[in-house]
Amino acid sequence: MxxxxxxxxxxxxxxxxxxxxxxxxxxxxxxxxxxxxxxxxxxxxxxxxxxxxxxxxxxxxxxxxxxxxxxxxxxxxxxxxxxxxxxxxxxxxxxxxxxxxxxxxxxxxxxxxxxxxxxxxxxxxxxxxxxxxxxxxxxxRYAARVRPAENAPAEVPLTPRELEVLLLMADGLSNSEIAATLVISHETVKTYVSRILTKLDLRDRVQAVVYAYRRGLVT
Missing domain, CATH: 3.40.50.2300 (Response regulator)
Known part of the structure; x- marks a missing residue:
């Protein structure tokens, strides 16, 4: 057990x-x-x-x-x-x-x-x-507080689809909601999330959301 x-x-x-x-x-x-x-x-x-x-x-x-x-x-x-x-x-x-x-x-x-x-x-x-x-x-309300400084690098090491998933995560969508929005499977979303966390060296979804704010990806 x-x-x-x-x-x-x-x-x-x-x-x-x-x-x-x-x-x-x-x-x-x-x-x-x-x-x-x-x-x-x-x-x-x-x-x-x-x-x-x-x-x-x-x-x-x-x-x-x-x-x-x-x-x-x-x-x-x-x-x-x-x-x-x-x-x-x-x-x-x-x-x-x-x-x-x-x-x-x-x-x-x-x-x-x-x-x-x-x-x-x-x-x-x-x-x-x-x-x-x-x-x-x-x-x-607090997105502006975690945006990066003007000299923060703009390039994000993600594919276009991974970036799309990251932005949906930052908008508060669950894996199921992301799957429905992008018309892909729940398992595929989980794979994308795992890749995003690995590429960006992040611990979890919360850090991924904060990352999106800090890099100015959320408007």
Whole structure:
């Protein structure tokens, strides 16, 4: 049998933390290995327990979720941990900062339990997750903040079709939606996404979307 996905839950509200843990632990393929109420404790526990995924709130005492995410999954971290940010605050600023910090996903707390569980599985599997409304917000109001400097190289090492897939990813489309838009199979889209990540040396779809913004490919 495949070992269950090990999850650390970090939220400063005990009721929410317990609720998440109860929902997650009820799944045969998921296991809560720890709980905590602030970002500093999340970093310490993650180092000690080595979870597969950290479910991270944003607004917390001692150390907020964004900084905790940066310490666990940011650039230069020797053994990055996958972080799924889950918050009540549907604000562009949090989305932008969470992605910059290295989060692999971003969900709202009012999402259905099934979406949280699928989000954990998606992130654990090495993919990225953004709620569609969150992705479209990022494409909109904060796109200008992540565009490159004027002297950034314009050439992108992708084929025309790969570039087309990247732009659809940046527009918040799922693999199924990209397949329907381009009239190709779902498996073909997965192949294109894999090639894009490999060619651009990116970790996941989130980094691919941010790359598109930074290179000025999103208008």
């Amino acid at each position: 495949t070992a269950p996905v090990r999850v650390l839950v970090c939220d400063d509200q005990a009721l929410i933390r317990t609720g998440f843990a109860t929902i997650i632990d009820a799944q045969p393929d998921l296991e809560v290995v720890g709980e905590c109420g602030d970002g500093r404790a999340a970093v310490d526990l993650a180092v000690r327990l080595q979870p597969d995924v950290v479910v991270m709130d944003v607004r917390m005492p001692v150390l907020d979720g964004i900084e905790a995410t940066r310490l666990l999954a940011g650039e230069g971290v020797a053994r990055p941990v996958k972080v799924l940010v889950v918050t009540t605050f549907n604000l562009d600023e949090y989305v932008y900062e969470a992605l910059r910090a290295g989060a692999s996903g971003f969900l709202l707390k009012d999402a259905p339990a099934s979406q949280l569980l699928q989000g954990i599985r998606t992130v654990a599997g090495g993919a990225a997750l953004l709620a569609p409304e969150v992705t479209r917000q990022l494409v909109g």
